[in-house]
Amino acid sequence: MRAIVEILGLVGRILAAVLVFGLIIFVHELGHFIAARLMGVKVNEFALGMGPRLLKFGKGETVYSLRAFPIGGFCAMEGEDAESPDPRAFGSKKVWRRIIIVTAGVVMNLVLGFVLLVGMLGFCVVPDSSGRVRFSSTTIAELPETAPAYETGLRVGDTILSVNGKRAIIDQDIAIVMQSDEDGVMDITVRRTVDGVKQKVKLTGVKFDIVTDDESGTRYLEYNFKVVGIDRTPWTVITQSAKTELSVATLIWRSLGDIVSGKYGLNELSGPVGTVNAIGEVVANAVQETDIRTGLYNVLMMVVLITVNVGIFNLLPLPALDGGRLIFLIFEGIFRKPVNPKYEGMVHFIGLILLFGLMILVTFSDISRLITGG
Numbered sequence: 043m044r045a046i047v048e049i050l051g052l053v054g055r056i057l058a059a060v061l062v063f064g065l066i067i068f069v070h071e072l073g074h075f076i077a078a079r080l081m082g083v084k085v086n087e088f089a090l091g092m093g094p095r096l097l098k099f100g101k102g103e104t105v106y107s108l109r110a111f112p113i114g115g116f117c118a119m120e121g122e123d124a125e126s127p128d129p130r131a132f133g134s135k136k137v138w139r140r141i142i143i144v145t146a147g148v149v150m151n152l153v154l155g156f157v158l159l160v161g162m163l164g165f166c167v168v169p170d171s172s173g174r175v176r177f178s179s180t181t182i183a184e185l186p187e188t189a190p191a192y193e194t195g196l197r198v199g200d201t202i203l204s205v206n207g208k209r210a211i212i213d214q215d216i217a218i219v220m221q222s223d224e225d226g227v228m229d230i231t232v233r234r235t236v237d238g239v240k241q242k243v244k245l246t247g248v249k250f251d252i253v254t255d256d257e258s259g260t261r262y263l264e265y266n267f268k269v270v271g272i273d274r275t276p277w278t279v280i281t282q283s284a285k286t287e288l289s290v291a292t293l294i295w296r297s298l299g300d301i302v303s304g305k306y307g308l309n310e311l312s313g314p315v316g317t318v319n320a321i322g323e324v325v326a327n328a329v330q331e332t333d334i335r336t337g338l339y340n341v342l343m344m345v346v347l348i349t350v351n352v353g354i355f356n357l358l359p360l361p362a363l364d365g366g367r368l369i370f371l372i373f374e375g376i377f378r379k380p381v382n383p384k385y386e387g388m389v390h391f392i393g394l395i396l397l398f399g400l401m402i403l404v405t406f407s408d409i410s411r412l413i414t415g416g
Contacts, residue, residue, distance in 0.1 A: 092110075144368050324341055
């Protein structure tokens with residue numbers, strides 16, 4: 043019986059992950075599809091998934107298909123990777139039109155993230171003990187004068203702008219940087235009102251207590267301060283959603299930079315298997331939440347993280363990605379001459395092979411972590 047329950051749980055996790063990936067991929071490719079149609083480009087096929095076709099439909103010029111492996115999708119446009127005499131071919135359109143088509147998928151991913159955030163913050167935030175729904179800000183509301191942070195320069199009313207040189211857009215940005223700090227001493231830039239005038243003030247060597255949990259050995263910072271709450275209104279839902287998405291995007295860019303710089307290794311990346319496992323855990327925990335709003339909030343936040351990640355990753359200037367195609371288009375726009383489609387197609391093909399190789403590598407890493415419990 044236990045084995046059956048575990049199997050059903052695994053199937054549920056996989057289905058949840060497929061639905062999440064399917065939504066994100068669909069929205070991304072839909073962006074390309076809509077933009078192509080608006081720009082007068084013929085679309086030969088709109089597909090969800092990769093590999094052999096499971097089904098197809100459509101009687102017009104576009105074939106709509108569902109493919110076997112839910113790890114991607116594509117919007118195949120006439121003359122996208124080869125020369126075509128068709129006047130509606132991708133290559134026959136002006137550069138600015140092709141740039142819109144290439145970047146439309148990323149834009150749609152970011153739009154999806156924003157819409158989900160509006161829904162989350164508008165309906166899924168649990169009220170506090172007073173019955174009010176408030177969002178956290180980066181402005182300090184309370185700070186004891188005996189706290190090390192006060193003694194080293196921080197004050198009530200300060201709005202934290204950056205910590206150790208990293209911009210603080212929402213309160214979570216402050217928490218992420220502070221919890222990764224080793225010695226509890228950091229540089230903080232704040233906006234402070236001095237004699238009625240708002241000024242930027244850089245505070246060096248701001249100190250926070252480091253507490254060690256004897257039972258676990260876990261070390262963590264004591265913040266010593268509370269931030270000002272922002273009442274939920276239609277306007278604050280919109281502004282807070284925009285700030286949260288910008289914060290997520292910034293965090294992803296920083297993470298990519300850390301990978302390039304060697305701070306994190308490829309074995310710390312998560313591929314499809316790791317992402318499926320993460321989605322499954324979030325969904326499983328959501329089902330057990332006593333308040334459905336909290337569970338739904340966590341699930342939607344996971345979707346936001348993935349869709350923004352997909353959008354930003356596709357903007358990287360790498361062959362086979364939207365960012366790689368964008369580089370070729372910018373080159374064409376500057377020099378008024380396109381790169382030979384034969385060579386461009388070859389570059390994208392090689393890039394695709396390398397991306398599949400990377401996917402295989404991180405998939406093995408995911409499986410290894412699952413087996414070892416790492």
